[in-house]
Amino acid sequence: MTPSDMMNPSETTTDTEAVQPKQKTCSDVSPAVINRLPRYFRYLREFLRQDILRISSGELSAMMNVTASQIRQDLNCFGGFGQQGYGYNVKYLYGKISDILGVSANFHAIVVGAGNLGRAITGSNMFEHRNIDLIGIFDVSPAVIGQTISGLSVQSTDRLEDFAKDHKIDIAILTVPKEEARSAAARLSAIGVKGIWNFASTELDLQSCGVLVENAHMGDSLMKLMYEINRSEQG
Amino acid sequence: MTPSDMMNPSETTTDTEAVQPKQKTCSDVSPAVINRLPRYFRYLREFLRQDILRISSGELSAMMNVTASQIRQDLNCFGGFGQQGYGYNVKYLYGKISDILGVSANFHAIVVGAGNLGRAITGSNMFEHRNIDLIGIFDVSPAVIGQTISGLSVQSTDRLEDFAKDHKIDIAILTVPKEEARSAAARLSAIGVKGIWNFASTELDLQSCGVLVENAHMGDSLMKLMYEINRSEQG
DNA sequence: TAGATTGTTAATCGATTAACAATC
DNA sequence: TAGATTGTTAATCGATTAACAATC
Secondary structure (H helix, E strand, O other), X not given: OOHHHOOOHHHHOOOOOOOOOOOOXXXXXXXXXXHHHHHHHHHHHHHHHOOOOEEOHHHXXXXXXXXXXXXXXXXXXXXXXXXXXXXXXXHHHHHXXXXXXXXXXXXXXXXXXXXXXXXXXXXXXXXXXXXXXXXXXXXXXXXXXXXXXXXXXEEEHHHHHHHHHHOOOOEEEEOOOHHHHHHHHHHHHHOOOOXXXXXXXXXXXXXXXXOEXXXXXXXXXXXXHHHHHHHHHHO | OOHHHOOOHHHHOOOOOXXXXXXXXXXXXXXXXXXXXXXXXXXXXXXXXXXXOEEOHHHHHHHHOOOHHHHHHHHOOOOOOEEOOOEEEHHHHHHHHHHHOOHHHOOEEEEEOOOHHHXXXXXXXXXXXXXXXXXXXXXXXXXXXXXXXXXXXXXXXXXXXXXXXXXOOOEEEEOOOHHHHHHHHHHHHHOOOOEEEEOOOOOOOOHHHOOEEEEOOHHHHHHHHHHHHHHXXXX
16 A cells, blocks of 8 residues: 555545544543644645645644644654554544544534624534534524524524524524523533534533533733734833 | 722722832733633623622632632722732723723614624624614625614615724624625725624634634534533533 | 732743654 | 554643631
């Protein structure tokens, strides 16, 4: 087998129970690594688009401004995805990282809060790229309920519980005002949502309920930029 | 002086040249600390709203789920803002953190890209909270130019250079499609913008031009949530 | 004064980098 | 085979935590 023929380096190992698969279970991957995975995903997607078949940690390192060592270390938390002397097969690695990031899981999501931000998110192409089905959008305002946003009719938030009976909801995207965020989150937790993507600039503190929360505090990001500008101007 | 009288602990030191001020210049604060500053800012703002005058690192620690040690360590990168036996004066500390984060600098910002996300951001209360003046919004689409969004009339992107002659622009908020992001960023760099808040899901790589870039890759945040859900289901 | 809590140093822990043997 | 590049271990670096003297 020449390197360029390689599609899946792992498949070269014999597939018996006795052979310890290269795939690690690595139950606790460090947060620092997880933070970097989406960025690898983005680069790989772009390589795929450009028909780049193969990439080495050295090449990727130059493009991404991280060390080659770190790239190899990161990827090895999940298994040996590369091949010595060759590098990484882009298509194969992209597939593996997609699996790790749950792109293959076909999650279902709803948007709660059909304000400007909720609409912007609903209308983005973010979901098709990640194999997420956006299956509902909810709001409390009678003026908004019934409107169609990106092909979805806005439902009353009162219907959440009923809706959950008929649909698996993996992710709730929370774009309600800060004041309503906590009570909305409690309801979402009650209907069995697995994760909340929180845009309300307040902490949710639901981890105890077994609901995963990812905070998208946009204002925090803005403040980091403000800090850097301020610092560059006055040391 | 009783603790509750204290407004500014630093001002109790005599103000001569000889006395080394408690305020540190600490030219290089670690990124980990900077990442936490906006969160402190949010909590302090909330305390202020609730008329809480005083907070100790221990109390804050319990609320924020970080160690008291870390809080004291973080704050001490910038100076001694507390008082032994008392804790931190909320108003004073909030002021100090506001200064550090550039809230006192009264930055001017423009939005480039008046799509759904640009509109959502323009309409948010994010800017008043941070003492930022939103002074312009730009788009290329003739259908959008001239529309009023949150009191601002959308201008043609062609007018950027002219606009920059008459206005100081500190921050450009980039919400154009991915494909146009790099060229837009180059123009913004050329007109002397100090920082770009980048919502396009592509890397900008302008650091060489002296323009600071803060990436707000929302999709990366979503993927971290996907990872956690995926992991919790089949970890 | 006694009690409380900071500021700060030292110890621990985790993450990154360097180096190189394994191997394609 | 020789060259290239991974996977992995060891060394370095940085960040967090623990502890306590300083002090309000």
